[in-house]
Structures are given as C-alpha cells and as structure tokens.
Amino acid sequence: MTGSILGTQVAAPAGDGRSDHAAPGASAPIPDVAQPAPESTPRAAGLLGRLSRWLDRDHLPDPSALRSLYEASPTDGAANRLARQWADRYLAADADDRRSLLAGLVHAGVGLEPHARGANGLFRRLYAESDRLALMVELRADMLRWRNQVAGLSALEQELAALLSNWFDVGMLELRHINWDSPASLLEKLIQYEAVHEIRSWDDMRRRVAADRRCYAFFHPRMTDVPLIFVEVAFAEQMAADVQALIDPDRPVADLGKARWAIFYSISNTQRGLRGISFGNFLLKRVIEELLAELPKLKSFATLSPIPGFADWLGKRDGAEIQEYLADKGERQTVTQEPGAGVRWVERLRAAAIEPGPESVRKTGLRLAAHYLRQLRGTDPLDAVARFHLGNGARIERLNWAADRSAKGLEQSCGLMVNYLYEPDQLDENRARLAAGKPRVSRGVQWL
Numbered sequence: 001m002t003g004s005i006l007g008t009q010v011a012a013p014a015g016d017g018r019s020d021h022a023a024p025g026a027s028a029p030i031p032d033v034a035q036p037a038p039e040s041t042p043r044a045a046g047l048l049g050r051l052s053r054w055l056d057r058d059h060l061p062d063p064s065a066l067r068s069l070y071e072a073s074p075t076d077g078a079a080n081r082l083a084r085q086w087a088d089r090y091l092a093a094d095a096d097d098r099r100s101l102l103a104g105l106v107h108a109g110v111g112l113e114p115h116a117r118g119a120n121g122l123f124r125r126l127y128a129e130s131d132r133l134a135l136m137v138e139l140r141a142d143m144l145r146w147r148n149q150v151a152g153l154s155a156l157e158q159e160l161a162a163l164l165s166n167w168f169d170v171g172m173l174e175l176r177h178i179n180w181d182s183p184a185s186l187l188e189k190l191i192q193y194e195a196v197h198e199i200r201s202w203d204d205m206r207r208r209v210a211a212d213r214r215c216y217a218f219f220h221p222r223m224t225d226v227p228l229i230f231v232e233v234a235f236a237e238q239m240a241a242d243v244q245a246l247i248d249p250d251r252p253v254a255d256l257g258k259a260r261w262a263i264f265y266s267i268s269n270t271q272r273g274l275r276g277i278s279f280g281n282f283l284l285k286r287v288i289e290e291l292l293a294e295l296p297k298l299k300s301f302a303t304l305s306p307i308p309g310f311a312d313w314l315g316k317r318d319g320a321e322i323q324e325y326l327a328d329k330g331e332r333q334t335v336t337q338e339p340g341a342g343v344r345w346v347e348r349l350r351a352a353a354i355e356p357g358p359e360s361v362r363k364t365g366l367r368l369a370a371h372y373l374r375q376l377r378g379t380d381p382l383d384a385v386a387r388f389h390l391g392n393g394a395r396i397e398r399l400n401w402a403a404d405r406s407a408k409g410l411e412q413s414c415g416l417m418v419n420y421l422y423e424p425d426q427l428d429e430n431r432a433r434l435a436a437g438k439p440r441v442s443r444g445v446q447w448l
Contacts (some may be wrong), residue, residue: 066108069122080129087130090139099146102139106152119159133167133222140164141273161276168228168274170282173218175290178230179209189227189270190215194265195405196306197247203250208232212254216287218279229279231287232266235259235295238418241305243402243409262291264303281392288424301422302397306404307413309383310372314349314414317342325367331360346414353402353415366399369416370441370448373399379437386418386439393427394420395440399448 019165056390065082072079090101105122112118127136178186187209191199199205209215213234217227234246235256240263245251247265264287267280318342326332334343349365351357373396375382381390390396396418403409403417421442430440 007285039257041213059396063104063107067112069105069125070109070112070118074121074125074128080125083125083129083293086253087126087132089137091132091135092345099144099150101143102146102153102156103150106150106156109156110152120163123160123163127167133220134226136164136167137223137271137273139273141271144275164274165277168220168277168279170218170279173220173228173279173282175283175286176217176219177290178215178217178227178228180206182209183226186227189225190230193227193230193268193270194266195268197243198408201249204247206424207249207251208247210253212256212259214287214291216283216290218283229267229269229272229283231264231283232247233269233287233291234263234265235298236261236263239263239300239302239398240265241398241403241417241419243304243404243417244406246304256295257297260297260299262288262295262298262301264301280388282342283424284392288422299425303389303394303418303420303422304403305385305389305418305420306409307369307373307383307416307418308385310369310413310416311346311350311411313372313382314368315342315346322368325371326360326364331364349412349414349416353405353410361369362401365414365416366401367417367448369413370396370445373418373445374439374441376437376439379435381434381439390434390439391431392422393430395426395430395442396420396445397421397442398444 066086068079069083069086074080086101090098093101109119109122117415123136123139126139127133140157140160143153143160147154147157154338178190180187187205190208191205197207207213213232215230215232217230219227235254237258237260239261241248243265246263247268264284265281269275269280291301308420319335321334321337322341326335345364345368348357348361349368352361354364372381373381373386383389386396398419400417400419402415404413405415409415409417425438431438
C-alpha cells in the first residue's frame with residue numbers, strides 16, 4: 001500500500017524475520033543440523049549426500065538437489081529436511097546469497113513434467129517445514145525486488161502471491177485497538193512502519209494514541225506481533241483541512257462528546273511481501289463499525305489524504321494542457337509560449353503554499369489537482385491513493401490548499417491534500433460509477 005493509501009503506504013520490506021538478515025558480505029552458515037537417518041533408496045541417499053556437502057562447505061545448493069522440493073510427495077522425509085535447511089539458510093543469508101538461492105529454486109523448476117506438484121507444492125512445503133509464515137512474506141518481498149533481474153522469478157512470485165492471498169484471507173485477520181497501554185515493542189513497530197506522516201518522537205507517538213484518538217491494526221494469528229496494516233483516526237466537529245494541526249503533538253486533548261467527524265489521516269501497509277493483497281477496504285469497514293458502536297454520535301467519516309503523484313504529473317504537462325485551468329486571463333495568454341510550463345507551475349504552487357501568493361495561483365492549483373484526481377487509466381484512477389479510496393466506494397469531497405506543508409507534502413503534492421468521504425449507504429453505487437469510468441465527486445470539486 002514504499003506505497004501509499006491515504007496515503008496508505010507500504011513501509012520498508014519486513015516481516016517478523018527482519019532481524020534475521022545477515023550483514024552484507026558476511027558468511028551465513030546454517031546452524032548445526034543433526035545428520036539424517038539413511039534413506040532406503042539410492043536417489044534419496046545421493047540427495048542427502050549433496051545436501052551435506054552444501055552445508056559443510058557453505059556452498060549454494062545444486063539445483064538438481066532442489067528438484068525434489070517441487071516433485072516429492074508432502075511426506076517425503078528427505079525433501080522435507082531439505083526444505084527446512086533451505087529455509088534456515090535463506091533466513092541467515094545476506095542479499096547476494098538470497099538472490100542466488102532464489103535463482104537456484106527457479107533453475108530447479110525448469111522443465112518439470114506436467115504431473116509435477118510445481119511451485120504450489122514447493123511453497124507449501126517450505127511453509128510447513130519452516131513453520132514461519134513471515135518467511136513466506138519475506139520470500140515474496142525479495143521476489144518482487146529481484147523479479148526483473150532473475151529470469152523466471154516472476155512466475156514463482158505470482159504463484160506465491162496466490163497462496164498468500166489465501167493464507168491472509170481477511171476472515172482470518174484480527175482487528176486490535178492500539179493505545180498507549182499496548183506493549184512498547186508494538187508501539188515501536190508503529191513508529192517504524194508509519195509511512196504517511198512520520199512519528200518523530202515518543203511524545204508524538206503518545207499523542208497519536210491519546211484518549212481522543214484511535215489506532216486500529218489487522219494481525220494474522222501466525223504473525224501476532226506484526227501489524228499488517230494500521231489506520232490512525234482523529235475526531236473533529238467538522239471535516240479536517242490541515243494535517244499539521246491534526247498531528248501536532250502539543251494539540252490539546254479534545255472532548256469526544258462533541259465529535260461528529262472521524263478523520264482517517266494515515267493508513268500504512270507494513271509488509272512489502274503482501275503488496276496487492278488488499279486489507280484496507282475491510283479495515284475501514286471494520287473500524288467504522290467499531291467507532292459507531294463506541295461513539296454513536298458520529299455522523300460522518302472522511303480521510304485527509306495526500307495526493308502523492310500530483311507534482312510529478314503536473315511537472316510533465318505542457319503549456320497548452322495547463323492553459324485551460326489557469327484562473328487569470330493574462331496568464332492564459334502567455335503560458336503556451338512558456339518553456340517547461342509544468343515544472344514552473346510546480347515551483348509556483350510550492351512557493352505559494354509556504355508564503356501566501358496571488359489568489360489566482362491558489363485557484364489554479366486547486367483546479368489542476370481536481371483535474372488530476374479524475375484522471376483514469378482504464379477504469380482505475382491514476383493516483384494511487386485515489387485508486388484505493390474510490391475503489392472502496394468513497395467519493396472525492398474537497399480539496400485543501402496548503403494542508404501539508406511538510407517537506408514530503410510539498411515535494412509530492414505542492415502541499416495540497418484531499419478529503420475522501422465514506423458514506424456507508426453510498427459505497428456500492430460509487431464503486432459502480434467508478435467501474436463505468438465516472439468517479440464520484442462532490443459539487444464543489446465538480447465546480448473546480
């Protein structure tokens with residue numbers, strides 16, 4: 001969802017095995033493993049002999065020795081021992097060895113007979129024998145990293161993605177409320193994984209889970225100490241328009257009895273290896289249900305979201321494209337002759353977000369952002385955050401000028417932010433409109 005959803009974003013690739021990476025360049029021997037009992041067939045004995053030589057000399061395995069990981073039955077003792085040892089080696093390996101180990105798996109699977117168990121059996125065996133779901137998430141993260149460098153790895157990655165989609169079915173996930181009384185190790189993970197608005201200190205962390213805030217996360221029963229995705233929620237009497245004010249650590253604690261709006265201001269995906277496996281829409285539905293049960297006076301639910309692709313998109317526009325959105329007639333007459341018009345407008349909008357400039361600049365920035373958010377690639381919004389929220393059934397409600405004046409906010413979106421409105425009884429209709437190529441927007445945004 002690093003990738004953003006609300007930004008919903010994906011933090012640095014990790015699982016509960018992050019700390020198992022060895023330092024680059026370090027040797028990564030497998031821990032001592034008891035010698036397996038002799039097998040009854042020469043083929044099995046040969047396999048174990050090659051495996052022992054691999055372990056003893058710290059060499060990478062011969063692809064032919066790995067073929068049984070694909071072909072052997074789930075109860076084959078030699079293949080299962082090999083799977084355990086391969087998993088241990090992988091967790092202890094540095095990046096170069098990991099890439100080589102993955103390349104070995106690819107080569108071992110070349111030319112399998114049609115009746116062979118294939119990659120599905122390979123990954124099920126590695127999961128069963130390692131007993132580490134986090135390893136499978138790490139494997140896919142590494143496959144995504146190197147799939148364009150290792151021929152054939154993309155096909156393995158797609159097989160593993162399909163399995164992870166089943167293993168992380170939303171019905172298996174547990175929703176937890178995180179507050180200041182949660183374990184320090186869990187709060188540290190929130191600091192580490194927060195990918196939208198950096199948590200700069202423990203005081204900042206304390207404020208984000210204070211009595212007038214809520215933070216919810218999805219967990220898997222086999223990865224109980226790793227939040228897979230989490231959302232941070234603030235409450236207000238009206239829809240929020242300034243994220244700096246919202247996340248100010250010194251902001252007084254508000255009276256929740258006066259709150260009428262719940263503002264989702266940050267959603268962070270934490271596992272790169274789960275990219276493309278959607279939890280966010282289910283998370284928001286569950287959180288809305290929880291909030292309504294706790295705070296029945298709440299009336300409305302909205303986000304305060306970045307527009308991460310806006311500055312890059314605008315920088316690539318030519319003068320003719322920009323001309324029709326300019327608020328000042330004089331500027332419209334000259335912009336077509338202006339070289340690098342898009343880049344110049346990015347600079348103007350950033351400067352005006354920091355120090356107030358002409359009203360015409362603000363109006364033009366809002367118009368350009370409204371046009372960008374309605375851009376589609378097929379039936380999918382061009383902007384990743386818009387794609388997430390509009391795909392969940394929200395609508396584009398309001399654009400906010402100079403709403404994020406952080407370095408990141410200015411870099412990505414010239415300080416602009418957007419509110420996506422979630423109306424539970426309109427979500428299905430809004431999704432249908434998006435599928436028809438007509439994303440739902442408010443009248444105010446239509447006017448822009």
